[in-house]
Amino acid sequence: MHHVLLSGGSGKRLWPISNDSRSKQFLKILKDDNGNVESMVQRVLRQLQLAGVRDSIYITAPRSQVEIVQNQISSPISLIVEPNRRDTFPAISLAATYLLSLGNDPDEVICVIPVDSYVENDFFTKVLELEKVVNETECDIALIGVRPVYPSEKYGYIVPKESFVQGSYYHGSYFIEKPNEKEAQQLIKEGALWNCGIFAFKLRYLINLLIQKGISVTYDKLLRQYEQLKRISFDFEVVEFANNIVVLPYEGEWKDLGSWNTLTEEMSNNIVGNGKISEDSTNIHLINELEIPTYVLGVSDAVVAASPDGILVSSKRASPRLKDLLDGFEQRPMYEERRWGWYRVLDYTKLATGIEVLTKRICIYKGRNLSYQFHKKRNETWKIISGNGICILNNKEFHVKAGDVVNIQIGDKHTIKGLTDIEIIEIQMGKELVEEDIIRLFIDWNTIQQSIF
Known part of the structure; x- marks a missing residue:
């Protein structure tokens, strides 16, 4: 069984600690059993590995989250990159075509798991049972339903078919998305379960469904057409119309840490x-x-x-x-984690002349490096404030330490690698300070050096 972890989210429910590039699943606020701080995505990966899953794990993430995933995940995990954020149906469809392109058997079971649920370790033992359930029942989709502990208005509900119980699973009847409290109380009386967003199905099922909808099942082609896909959840586009759904009940604790009131309940400090x-x-x-x-x-x-x-x-x-x-509020992220470290915006201003000035504090971890890059619209000045590293400027390599200043003009090719953790104050000046003005030539340090020497 392949495990696809869904990473997305706009970062607004836990603003201002989260933003478009650092959604809630990347916040390092939780603690593991040893007291080490971890994010939700790190917790889910750790729990999967404790359950015995070490291979066949994939993470889908929008392009804006790629570097923070690389920053937080040290183990070799395959990353499926969405060109932009378009909800769970497009993301899962892209993952399915990617797995098909790798030559996987269409009868292979795929399990989709959100990375922002808070559960105990034994929850993932239950998740592993889904492969057997899908193969035994030949269902379209198998879900995990959680026994409600109160009539929540925040969750979706799965209503099992009454009087139809087989083994340890139920056949699903219908879904109710986020009912009011009175409706939720009635649903619980009918034996309804919380829908926790876990989907298991055979690869063939979703591929055939995409063909019926006229959606390409060729990964490269779907990647190019991704922006044309309908922005809709997998629940609304697929699950609600499935003919044969099986629900595996889970009796333990499950929470969606989607707002400050639920997240703070699990914070140890x-x-x-x-x-x-x-x-x-x-x-x-x-x-x-x-x-x-x-x-x-x-x-x-x-x-x-x-x-x-x-x-x-x-x-x-x-x-x-x-x-x-926050609806309608747009702002560039002022803090981001990258594959090489992190940066924090200290100041931004636009002068009367139209020139923009952006000041950042940047940390590059020991052994990491920026890409070898240049800009067409801005100059940069680096002031090294701590640590030391190796800088390359226009194919010339030299060491830098605390107190040194590096001036980078438009068109200058430049990079820096930390020999220790190294912190820099960077001042950008130009007519347009945007991410698109980073023209990356090489990323890997060895490749950079080989291209120069």
């Missing part, structure tokens, strides 16, 4: 970062990524979050409405 909470403040979580201190005085049942992207003060009860409040 009330304070992350530089700050303090007064003794008369209760049920408060403070998350501060800024270097300035933040204090909370006489406030209860709230979350305070501060990052380079902004500051949020919200009651925990109201926090699920954050995405609606």
Whole structure:
């Protein structure tokens, strides 16, 4: 069975700690059994490996998340890159055509797993049972349904066919997406289960469905046509119309950490970062990524979050409405993790002359490097503030250390590698400071050196 992990999300439900490039699954706020900080995607991979799954794991992610995935995942995982974010049906379809292009047997079982659910380790033992269920029942799709513990309005519900129970699974009847509390209470009385977004099916099933819909099943062609695919969830486009659905019930804990009120329930510390909470403040979580201190005085049942992207003060009860409040709000990410390290925007301004000025603090990890690149629209100045490394500027290699300054003009080819962790203050100046103005020549350090010497 192949396991496809879905990584997506717009980053708005947990703003300002998350953004378009650092969605909730990449936030390092949770802790493992040894007290080490980890993100949701790191937790899911660790739990899969504990369940015995070490091969046949794939991650689908939009292009904007590729570098943060590479930053956080050290094990060799195959990455299926979406040209842009288009919901779960396009993402799963692209993954299916990719697996087909590798020569996989069409009768191979594919299991799709979201990376942002919070579950105990034994949940993934249950996930592994889906392969047997799909093969035994010849169903279209097998799901995992969680026993509800309260009438939630945030989750979808699967209603099993009444009086039809076979072994440890149910045949599904119909779906209700996010009912109100009264409807949810009735659904629970009918034996409904929470739909936790796990899908298992034979590769052949989805490939045939794509053919019926007139969608290309050739991976390279679908990649080129990706923006033409309908932006819709897999639940609405596929699951609701499947004729033969089987549901495997799970009795343990399952949470979707999709808003501040649910995420803070699983945080082991009330304070992350530089700050303090007064003794008369209760049920408060403070998350501060800024270097300035933040204090909370006489406030209860709230979350305070501060990052380079902004500051949020919200009651925990109201926090699920954050995405609606941010509707229409667009801003370039002010903090990003990359394959080589991270950067934080310190200042941005546009002068009366039309020239833009952007100041960043950049950290390049030991042994990592920027791509060998140049720009057509901006100059850059690097001030090394800590550590040391090797810089290449227009095919000339030299060492840099704290206190050194490197001036990069339009068209200059440049890169830097950390011999230690190295921090840089970078000042960009130009008429248009955009990601598209990075023309990458080579990425791998050995390839860069071979091209020069």
